[in-house]
Amino acid sequence: MKILVTGGAGFIGSHIVDAYIEAGHQVSIIDNFATGRRENVNSQATLYEMNIKDPKVKTVFADEQFDIVNMQAAQMDVRLSVRDPLFDAENNILGMINLLQNCVENNVKKVIFASSGGAIYGEQEQYPAPETHPLQPYSPYGITKLTGEKYLFFYKLSYGLDYVAFRYANVYGPRQNPHGEAGVVAIFAQAMLNDQEVYINGDGLQTRDFVYVDDVVNANLLALESQHTDIYNVGTGKETTILTIYEILNELTGYGKSAKHRSPQSGEQRRSVIAYDKIAQQMDWAPHTELKTGLAETLKTMK
Ligand SMILES: NC(=O)c1ccc[n+]([C@@H]2O[C@H](COP(=O)([O-])OP(=O)(O)OC[C@H]3O[C@@H](n4cnc5c(N)ncnc54)[C@H](O)[C@@H]3O)[C@@H](O)[C@H]2O)c1
Numbered sequence: 001m002k003i004l005v006t007g008g009a010g011f012i013g014s015h016i017v018d019a020y021i022e023a024g025h026q027v028s029i030i031d032n033f034a035t036g037r038r039e040n041v042n043s044q045a046t047l048y049e050m051n052i053k054d055p056k057v058k059t060v061f062a063d064e065q066f067d068i069v070n071m072q073a074a075q076m077d078v079r080l081s082v083r084d085p086l087f088d089a090e091n092n093i094l095g096m097i098n099l100l101q102n103c104v105e106n107n108v109k110k111v112i113f114a115s116s117g118g119a120i121y122g123e124q125e126q127y128p129a130p131e132t133h134p135l136q137p138y139s140p141y142g143i144t145k146l147t148g149e150k151y152l153f154f155y156k157l158s159y160g161l162d163y164v165a166f167r168y169a170n171v172y173g174p175r176q177n178p179h180g181e182a183g184v185v186a187i188f189a190q191a192m193l194n195d196q197e198v199y200i201n202g203d204g205l206q207t208r209d210f211v212y213v214d215d216v217v218n219a220n221l222l223a224l225e226s227q228h229t230d231i232y233n234v235g236t237g238k239e240t241t242i243l244t245i246y247e248i249l250n251e252l253t254g255y256g257k258s259a260k261h262r263s264p265q266s267g268e269q270r271r272s273v274i275a276y277d278k279i280a281q282q283m284d285w286a287p288h289t290e291l292k293t294g295l296a297e298t299l300k301t302m303k
Helices: 011-022 057-064 078-083 085-105 140-159 183-193 213-225 242-253 277-283 291-302
Strands: 002-006 026-031 046-049 068-071 110-116 162-168 170-172 199-201 210-212 230-234 260-262
Touching (some): 002 057, 011 068, 085 140, 170 291, 183 242, 242 291
Parallel strands (some): 002 026, 068 110, 162 230, 170 210, 199 260
């Protein structure tokens, strides 16, 4: 199949590109290198260096005639979205609409979209949250992800464009960015490997659902064949405290120093964990990587 992966120079997108190429697909990338890295770009992919909201995207779609468009490109820094909601919306909403219009004009068969299970539910009422949980994002970033899902619904309704939207939990692994939703892994690991202080915001008992990037990639492979147009959580269903992340990394690196606690971040969610029953039933997906194994793999590539 001919597949476009937007954000294919980024953390998750580049792993998806590698897996699609490995599976024999013909892959193109659109990335503006806002946070992506040249060394992440698979040499067998065709690279278009541009912003997803650029009108020139039209020419790429017309020339390439993609079967599937996998949308990973986004402004993904929650704190930046609070500081600059306009920039966030320009990239995440206007950029997405530009892509969707081109999908319809060029008969793309399916869109795969990276939404966020960590940011879309807000402070949860149920643990782990199923897809039916109330949607009350606490940040402009979470609002743009929810808006993206609503646009997908509109394009399916109006033009029959199929989609699979994945609400990723906190994704960690090699190539991850310290500003992402699982940024704490990269931040702690980097500090420990450089023998610097590790700072924990607040008591460290806030929780997240850490899912390894290979498991997320696997969901993106399954989505190519899936007959369902739907929204799925992609997480582990397990709540992990920030202190636990510190402890495992401490053990794996042999760092040995105590962490320093500093004041909590205002507006930070306390607990976040999502259920994966739906994707397990409909797409036969499950997370296979244990946290300690995934963290060890992440550390290997950072050393
Ligand atoms: N990392 C996580 O824990 C997590 C959790 C939930 C959802 N997501 C979503 O998954 C996707 C991938 O995230 P990531 O962690 O790999 O982030 P990333 O920043 O590593 O990757 C994003 C990529 O998109 C590119 N990009 C950003 N804005 C662009 C634009 N306007 N035009 C073209 N390219 C642009 C960046 O240069 C980068 O290569 C994002 O949509 C993000 O919101 C990530």
